[in-house]
Amino acid sequence: xxxxxxxxxxxxxxxxxxxxxxxxxxxxxxxxxxxxxxxxxxxxxxxxxxxxxxxxxxxxxxxxxxxxxxxxxxxxxxxxxxxxxxxxxxxxxxxxxxxxxxxxxxxxxxxxxxxxxxxxxxxxxxxxxxxxxxxxxxxxxxxxxxxxxxxxxxxxxxxxxxxxxxxxxxxxxxxxxxxxxxxxxxxxxxxxxxxxxxxxxxxxxxxxxxxxxxxxxxxxxxxxxxxxxxxxxxxxxxxxxxxxxxxxxxxxxxxxxxxxxxxxxxxxxxxxxxxxxxxxxxxxxxxxxxxxxxxxxxxxxxxxxxxxxxxxxxxxxxxxxxxxxxxxxxxxxxxxxxxxxxxxxxxxxxxxxxxxxxxxxxxxxxxxxxxxxxxxxxxxxxxxxxxxxxxxxxxxxxxxxxxxxxxxxxxxxxxxxxxxxxxxxxxxxxxxxxxxxxxxxxxxxxxxxxxxxxxxxxxxxxxxxxxxxxxxxxxxxxx
Amino acid sequence: xxxxxxxxxxxxxxxxxxxxxxxxxxxxxxxxxxxxxxxxxxxxxxxxxxxxxxxxxxxxxxxxxxxxxxxxxxxxxxxxxxxxxxxxxxxxxxxxxxxxxxxxxxxxxxxxxxxxxxxxxxxxxxxxxxxxxxxxxxxxxxxxxxxxxxxxxxxxxxxxxxxxxxxxxxxxxxxxxxxxxxxxxxxxxxxxxxxxxxxxxxxxxxxxxxxxxxxxxxxxxxxxxxxxxxxxxxxxxxxxxxxxxxxxxxxxxxxxxxxxxxxxxxxxxxxxxxxxxxxxxxxxxxxxxxxxxxxxxxxxxxxxxxxxxxxxxxxxxxxxxxxxxxxxxxxxxxxxxxxxxxxxxxxxxxxxxxxxxxxxxxx
Numbered sequence: 001x002x003x004x005x006x007x008x009x010x011x012x013x014x015x016x017x018x019x020x021x022x023x024x025x026x027x028x029x030x031x032x033x034x035x036x037x038x039x040x041x042x043x044x045x046x047x048x049x050x051x052x053x054x055x056x057x058x059x060x061x062x063x064x065x066x067x068x069x070x071x072x073x074x075x076x077x078x079x080x081x082x083x084x085x086x087x088x089x090x091x092x093x094x095x096x097x098x099x100x101x102x103x104x105x106x107x108x109x110x111x112x113x114x115x116x117x118x119x120x121x122x123x124x125x126x127x128x129x130x131x132x133x134x135x136x137x138x139x140x141x142x143x144x145x146x147x148x149x150x151x152x153x154x155x156x157x158x159x160x161x162x163x164x165x166x167x168x169x170x171x172x173x174x175x176x177x178x179x180x181x182x183x184x185x186x187x188x189x190x191x192x193x194x195x196x197x198x199x200x201x202x203x204x205x206x207x208x209x210x211x212x213x214x215x216x217x218x219x220x221x222x223x224x225x226x227x228x229x230x231x232x233x234x235x236x237x238x239x240x241x242x243x244x245x246x247x248x249x250x251x252x253x254x255x256x257x258x259x260x261x262x263x264x265x266x267x268x269x270x271x272x273x274x275x276x277x278x279x280x281x282x283x284x285x286x287x288x289x290x291x292x293x294x295x296x297x298x299x300x301x302x303x304x305x306x307x308x309x310x311x312x313x314x315x316x317x318x319x320x321x322x323x324x325x326x327x328x329x330x331x332x333x334x335x336x337x338x339x340x341x342x343x344x345x346x347x348x349x350x351x352x353x354x355x356x357x358x359x360x361x362x363x364x365x366x367x368x369x370x371x372x373x374x375x376x377x378x379x380x381x382x383x384x385x386x387x388x389x390x391x392x393x394x395x396x397x398x399x400x401x402x403x404x405x406x407x408x409x410x411x412x413x414x415x416x417x418x419x420x421x422x423x424x425x426x427x428x429x430x431x432x433x434x435x436x437x438x439x440x441x442x443x444x445x446x447x448x449x450x451x452x453x454x455x456x457x458x459x460x461x462x463x464x465x466x467x468x469x470x471x472x473x474x475x476x477x478x479x
Numbered sequence: 480x481x482x483x484x485x486x487x488x489x490x491x492x493x494x495x496x497x498x499x500x501x502x503x504x505x506x507x508x509x510x511x512x513x514x515x516x517x518x519x520x521x522x523x524x525x526x527x528x529x530x531x532x533x534x535x536x537x538x539x540x541x542x543x544x545x546x547x548x549x550x551x552x553x554x555x556x557x558x559x560x561x562x563x564x565x566x567x568x569x570x571x572x573x574x575x576x577x578x579x580x581x582x583x584x585x586x587x588x589x590x591x592x593x594x595x596x597x598x599x600x601x602x603x604x605x606x607x608x609x610x611x612x613x614x615x616x617x618x619x620x621x622x623x624x625x626x627x628x629x630x631x632x633x634x635x636x637x638x639x640x641x642x643x644x645x646x647x648x649x650x651x652x653x654x655x656x657x658x659x660x661x662x663x664x665x666x667x668x669x670x671x672x673x674x675x676x677x678x679x680x681x682x683x684x685x686x687x688x689x690x691x692x693x694x695x696x697x698x699x700x701x702x703x704x705x706x707x708x709x710x711x712x713x714x715x716x717x718x719x720x721x722x723x724x725x726x727x728x729x730x731x732x733x734x735x736x737x738x739x740x741x742x743x744x745x746x747x748x749x750x751x752x753x754x755x756x757x758x759x760x761x762x763x764x765x766x767x768x769x770x771x772x773x774x775x776x777x778x779x780x781x782x783x784x785x786x787x788x789x790x791x792x793x794x795x796x797x798x799x800x801x802x803x804x805x806x807x808x809x810x811x812x813x814x815x816x817x818x819x820x821x822x823x824x825x826x827x828x829x830x831x832x833x834x835x836x837x838x839x840x841x842x
Binding site for chain 1: 486490493494496497498499500501503504505507508510511512514515518635636664665667668669670788789791792819822823825826828829830
């Protein structure tokens, strides 16, 4: 076949390798954005419907009272600043019967002392049903002041190991993984058990996580009255909205949700035990656990659903400095690399379905390889400019479509937030819309560089232990 | 084959998509502003509605006061408020009967019956749900056919709400509800429990008959807990005596037996302590803990070394329930040669007091 290009650049800029490179970049861009737009459309259709059903569902609140009881697992490593308030907020979660299991994962600070004093802990002899071997447990304690609170004191083994110790000790059929540095709404469990009651096939449920930095409390929930001054925080608010509402709220109705956040995930214990427990070999555990549950349920040929609650039920602080953000993003992308490596067999698996042919490929190509494409594209652009073969018109066209689609994705995330919770004042919404424009220049490229470092660190097997960054405590501020 | 591609056309298309995206983004932002305005107006409307109707609905009297017109926009809020007040009223005592009469009259005089019928027929899912719930609470006979149709809905919440409404309208359909329950595995079990508990007077007479006559009727055994003991226990005994009962049925029957805890049921429960199915052993230990006496402790102690954690745990709890004297409990603990048995008993002792013997860590 002979192809004639009319109006194409002449010379080297119009040569076959350059045109092929441009076409590949463009095709990649189209494919990734097509999937993004698909999930946005699904979210826009499904989200108002689910909100309407919930609003009219007087049965909903009644239902949660009949929920199976929940074991709340709180791994804690050097969390002396916030552990007491975090545990107190979890003990007071309403409507659903629950026990709270704090797993002190060999903290070297005063985490354990704070717990002992605040909750009047006494040694408790637990005969655990040990499903997963963990690092040695030093002791188990029970609270005199809160009968449903237990503390496991164990040697350090990482978050996955701590969660496994919690699974061993948990008595109830549903497990809620929580973080000590997250603020939970008191009706968090009430909302999250509902997918399990409405659809018996549900094995896990994630939820929308809001950002706390700079928020005020309205009706017991954080609300952004003004745009945070910190530009990094603004960009991350937008990122969270895009991630949770455009993507996760869109993937969940398709049953292609690949991540249930470790800070706010409700799991069926059977599914976790069947899938082999939380991973102790990865730096984080949430993405890996979710993908493994997909893999496990599909191998077992069992019908299942991984659901998502669109209303924010917990809030966390995000990094406020470049150093904190860098550490977080390197860690995230390294974990993503681990998951892609472990579960590579899912990719375009012949006997697979939507997960193998759309969700997981999107994770690999649209998320994991995104920094390679983004930075590769940028380098290509710079190289062409240096060689003097840059077709200004075609590059401007490419930049404008990138810009236009990014703006549209930001606007759709803001609209979905408006539908689901309305967590920002109108002027904040407008400010975030402008942030979507400015984040294109610098922020996204920086994140891509850090993500690439994460991939490199995974490939070079550079060891990481524990959390690699510190962020402000959610309990530091006078809420 | 020759293919001619005009590069400038591609560039124009790309620019077009970019412009359309920016325009779409701006439109979405405008939509947010419009929605915010609607939301504010809606909040104001709702506040006014509550100020007007709350005193009428929440403070029932013997005479129906003059009723304001229910505006079209307020219909769903009215139904939601009315449903919640009516459900909270119950229907047992004479006082509550008069409250129910008052609420029924208010709804009917406010012209809600035809509105609810229309919503249940043509509304969206949420509207249908609240409307059919209202029609059920009103025992509105003209809604029986409609409820029957909605029972077939693929949406479990709507289907179960319609089935509940039909039972309220026509108690003779209770058996049909149970038949549908056996077919609809997507109905939330907790909600079914709540409905059968709420309508126990209607369900009790048909439940035992349904258990023994319907195909798969044994799956209904668990609902016997909502009947009176003199209705439920003969059925439970019959199930436990029958050699043909499957494991799931026995498990449910033992659970119900444990809830009624008749004195004479202890021996029957004890028969299942050595059953091959561990879930049955759990229920047998549970039941025995509630209705047994000290003479059953030795049989329960044998379960302390069971291979299943939950059997050991429930057996230890049952022993603790049947042994008032903590010294006796310590004696039983010390007498165990199996480490798992000792540990489990130690845990349960620790749960009930804080001076339990130290156990060898099993971690």
